[in-house]
Amino acid sequence: MSTEHVPSTGAWRIWATTFLVPVLAIVTALVIGAVIIVLTGADVVAAYGGLFTGAIGSPRAIAYTLVEATPYIFGGLAVLIGFRAGLFNIGVEGQIAVGSMCAAIVGAFVTLPPVLHVIVAFLAGAAGGAMWGAIPGWLRARTGAHEVITTIMFNYIAIRGTDYLIKVPFLDQESSSQRTPYIATTAEIPFLFGEAYRLHGGFLIAVAATFVVAWLLQRTIVGFEIRTAGANPDAAHYAGMNVSRTIIITMALSGLMAGMAGAVQVLGLEHNLKASFSAGYGFDSIAIALLAASNPIGVIPAAIFWGALRNGAGLMQLNSGISINLINIIQALVIAFVAADQIVRQIYRIRTARGEGITLSRGWGR
């Protein structure tokens, strides 16, 4: 065999091949979405025009889109870190719940000087998520219990557990709604352009986290261990790596990102924690990671796209009478096309990449 298949090392070529399928998946989903709009008798131009204007039509629309994107960036990173180690963390939802709870408690019930307070509250949220991720990791490493099962179960515990904490011990007695008290102003992550634009510092933390994760995975020995455990766990074992430890570290890092998502939502945006607040961030994060093609930097555009769809949906409905549920259909189609990438490759006649490939999750036990 010759070596003629050596991939080009040009950076843009790699990026193009990595993100070609996700971009085409989005295009295809939007086209099918347009067909659905036509079939329901509505005006495609009005609908997509509304979606577009609502998402990025004005500085405020853009700011709102970025606000929506912020938890998805963290969540997408959380799922992605797991993917890179061959682990499927479905527990991001629960880890966000624990993270937001910890941040809300430290923000509202602990008194600390400015700056320090927000840092401690943020770290408490991150640590809560990390802990909630590390436990299923530990179970996987020690007993072989599959993380897909345990993280789903931990979601229930986290979601019901935080629900109880919000409604009983940490309930704001002054308020008519079921939520925790407002956090102290010292614990707030500041807004970047004033409250009207809602865009808060959490977005910047998310972008920074993306680059830290990219660096961690690519340039550190922990990242090398994570990637090797994902690409070939037998080779990792052979090479003297501690695969069990890597699994625990990976799940903790994954939970850490999820915990940050919960923390910035509470400290930057909501300033309190309402009962059943997360509602699906964790599950959409799986979609973000898939759309990002398991490349950390790809998480940012994927999350912004997701946020834009969510943010633009309202104006789309207003302009065209199309239900915002269409957005769910488009999102589902995007995921279907990214997950079943062979369909996209067939439609657009793209040659299957050689050698590469990410193990999303391995079989049971092992």
Added chain:
Amino acid sequence: MTPVLEVRNLTKRFPGIVATDAVNFTLEKGEIHALLGENGAGKSTLMNMLYGLYRPDEGHILLNGQEVHIHGANDAIARGMGMVHQHFMLVPTLTVTENIILGNEVIKGVLIDTATAERRIKELATTFGLDIPVNAYVHDLPVGVQQRVEIVKALYRSADVLILDEPTAVLTPQEADDLFVVIKRLKAQGKSIIFISHKLREVLAIADRISVLRRGKLVGSTTPAQANEASLASMMVGRDVVLQVDKAPAQPGSVVLDVAQLNVRDERGNTAVADVSFQLRRGEIVGIAGVQGNGQTELVAAITGLVNATHGQITLDGEAITNQGTNRAIDAGMGHIPEDRHHHGLVLSYSIADNMVLSAYDTPPFARGYIINEQAIAQQADTLVKRFDVRTSSINAAASTLSGGNQQKVVVARELARPLKVLVAAQPTRGLDVGSIEFIHKSIVAARDSGTGVLLVSAELDEILSLSDRILVMFRGQIIAEIAGADADRNRIGLLMAGVRGTGAEA
């Protein structure tokens, strides 16, 4: 006379490679025609086309002078072709009779007529001199007997053309001799046989005609009378080949690896290694001979820390490493060329450079603290690619883009790049081309000469004989004999590999 089977200009292309390129090949009635070639030369592709598993892109297949298009294995069987695969297609939990009639049952009412089937099988067995216990369960049978079952299975389906794919790969030399007797009897009864192999000695011993494939092309045909091992090897490789490994006598030093009373269980919990004890000295190569599946894999796994032993001690240069894991073994100075490079030895999606530091990624200069030093890794890769002659256009190419021989060179280079006290080389040249084999053998001898103790495990007796300074024979989990490399007698080791003792001088 019309040949039984004729292939004209048969071409099969796969993306990026021409697997067989206008191959012409004939098989006469009652002929044993050997097809010789290195791994990847196109032998399997050719046979898979004959057996209907691949459809040729160009060319014709003629059976008894009639052009045929073969659609799948069932069609091939119906047309009188039988194939004995290298990996047997038998159901271990069924009896010999059940395996043979599987998919071809004689029915009486709603029941399978086992009695009639058994009678037919016994007739076939007698006619062709194939001794098989019809009522035994396949998993109880030695490999050589299982192979006879496969042959009877083909004959039961009225095969006239038998394709034997690397039939001796899993056999002891004695079992191979028995097989040759069977093959000659099949020939005498008018069957035509295609014998696929890369072993020169066998091909010369059994074939009437020998055709050599190289890189998809048929480079020539000859007969055993006209050829010898050297001429066949150079046909196979395309240049002159040194078949003998050049090495000076060993200068064994102090004991560097001490294995005492080692017991290891296999994945199913059965004892695979039983009370194995031996010592390896600096500057010597100890070869472990044995038929595959006699505990060598588990022995290597325990020594290198991949699995835990149930009992016993492993000491590397005075340091106890028993059940301490792979990292401890590596730190203590052990290198390991694993028997399956895809499974353990490489991360195929990683670059050559990353694979070159797979077991040293966390030590200086490749890591500074917790940070990876990509420059040092690239430098290391550049050096090793040159030193070990890895054929690639870039150290950043994925390991999956390399040929098998070059992949194995990456593994060998990585392991020999560290200062080693002990090198465990398991099947270091399996499936490689002759050029790579020569190179890897030289590297192993060079490691020995620099004072490393080498434990060589190989299923190829020739490899053991040409490299080892001492030979241990492993049979059913035990070491049953120790022989000095200089006194090694092929025949005697062969008998020991089959568990036949009592030839004197055993351990």
